[in-house]
Every structure is written in C-alpha cells, then in structure tokens.
Amino acid sequence: MNHEHEPADPAEAPEGAAPGEHLSTESPLEIENAELRMALAELREQTLRERAELENQRRRMAREVESARKFANERLLGDLLPVFDSLHAGLKAAGAEAHPLKEGLELTLRQLLKTAKDNGLIELDPKGEVFNPEFHQAVTQLPSPGAAPGTVLDVFQKGYVLNERLLRPALVVVVADA
Numbered sequence: 001m002n003h004e005h006e007p008a009d010p011a012e013a014p015e016g017a018a019p020g021e022h023l024s025t026e027s028p029l030e031i032e033n034a035e036l037r038m039a040l041a042e043l044r045e046q047t048l049r050e051r052a053e054l055e056n057q058r059r060r061m062a063r064e065v066e067s068a069r070k071f072a073n074e075r076l077l078g079d080l081l082p083v084f085d086s087l088h089a090g091l092k093a094a095g096a097e098a099h100p101l102k103e104g105l106e107l108t109l110r111q112l113l114k115t116a117k118d119n120g121l122i123e124l125d126p127k128g129e130v131f132n133p134e135f136h137q138a139v140t141q142l143p144s145p146g147a148a149p150g151t152v153l154d155v156f157q158k159g160y161v162l163n164e165r166l167l168r169p170a171l172v173v174v175v176a177d178a
Contacts (some may be wrong), residue, residue: 034060064066064171073119073162077116077121077160077162080112081167083112084109084116084123084158084160085158090105110117120162121160122161123159124159124160124170125158125170126159126170127153127154127172131150135159135166136159136170137170137173138172138174140173141173141176143175149176149177150174150175150177152170152173152174153172154172156171157171
C-alpha cells in the first residue's frame with residue numbers, strides 16, 4: 001500500500017517543497033483577490049491621509065490670510081503713532097482756552113483716531129487704571145497719598161493695540177508702595 005506521507009510536524013515540508021515551506025491551498029484567484037484587497041486598503045488609507053493633509057493646509061492658509069488681513073495696516077498705523085503724539089502734545093500746549101486752532105487740532109485728532117479705530121487700532125490711555133505690564137511700560141514710580149499703589153498716576157505717552165496685538169505700550173508713572 002502506498003500511503004502519502006503527512007508530516008507530523010507542520011515545519012516539515014511536504015514532498016517537493018523546501019523545508020519550512022507550506023503548499024497553499026488557495027487558488028491563484030483567491031491569492032490575487034487578497035492582494036487586491038490589501039492594495040485597495042492601502043490606497044484608501046493613503047487617500048484619507050492626503051485628504052487630512054489638504055484640509056490641514058486649507059485651514060492653515062485660511063488662518064494666514066485672516067492674519068494678513070487683520071494686520072495689513074500695521075505698518076501704516078504704526079507710522080501714524082508719532083502724528084497722534086504730536087497732536088496730543090499740541091493740544092496739551094494749547095491749554096484749556098477755546099481757540100479755533102485748538103478746535104481744528106481736536107477735530108483732526110478725532111478724525112484720525114476714528115479712521116484708525118475703524119481699522120482695528122485702539123488707543124490706550126490708562127490713567128487711574130491698575131498697572132498692567134502687558135500693555136503699560138512704567139517709566140517711574142511716585143508716592144501719591146490717596147491713590148492705590150500699583151495704579152497709573154500719569155501717562156507720558158499713550159499706547160496702542162491693533163486687533164488685540166500690542167503695537168506700542170503706554171509709557172506711564174505708577175503709584176509707588178508707601
């Protein structure tokens with residue numbers, strides 16, 4: 001009787017096969033089908049990664065465009081700060097008396113500040129407020145009876161914020177601790 005020899009150990013190879021090799025019982029179509037499914041799964045995963053990457057890039061570009069739009073006027077508005085300072089100084093020098101020249105300065109300053117505000121610029125005049133190092137730069141400290149320590153006593157130069165970003169801190173005098 002001629003019996004086929006079945007290996008007792010799965011590591012044993014059948015006749016005609018190299019040691020450690022198993023003969024597949026799958027047909028060539030089944031093998032090709034499995035390979036195609038794996039290739040399809042890889043393509044799906046690659047497509048999902050590429051979609052996510054494109055979406056991240058789109059979001060990043062939208063943030064950059066929004067930032068560029070918000071701060072496009074930063075240089076121009078920054079260049080206008082000395083003009084605001086000059087107008088404030090002129091008004092301070094003009095005194096309290098009404099005068100056509102003083103009224104013209106006030107009107108010009110109001111118009112400039114309104115235009116700047118419409119473009120996201122906010123003037124900081126913190127007199128009487130609590131000192132905030134994020135928006136104020138202390139020039140000196142002075143004792144002041146009746147004023148709370150750490151509050152702004154006087155403003156040498158107003159500060160400005162553009163769309164929530166500090167453009168220039170206010171130069172201030174702060175009430176010293178007693």
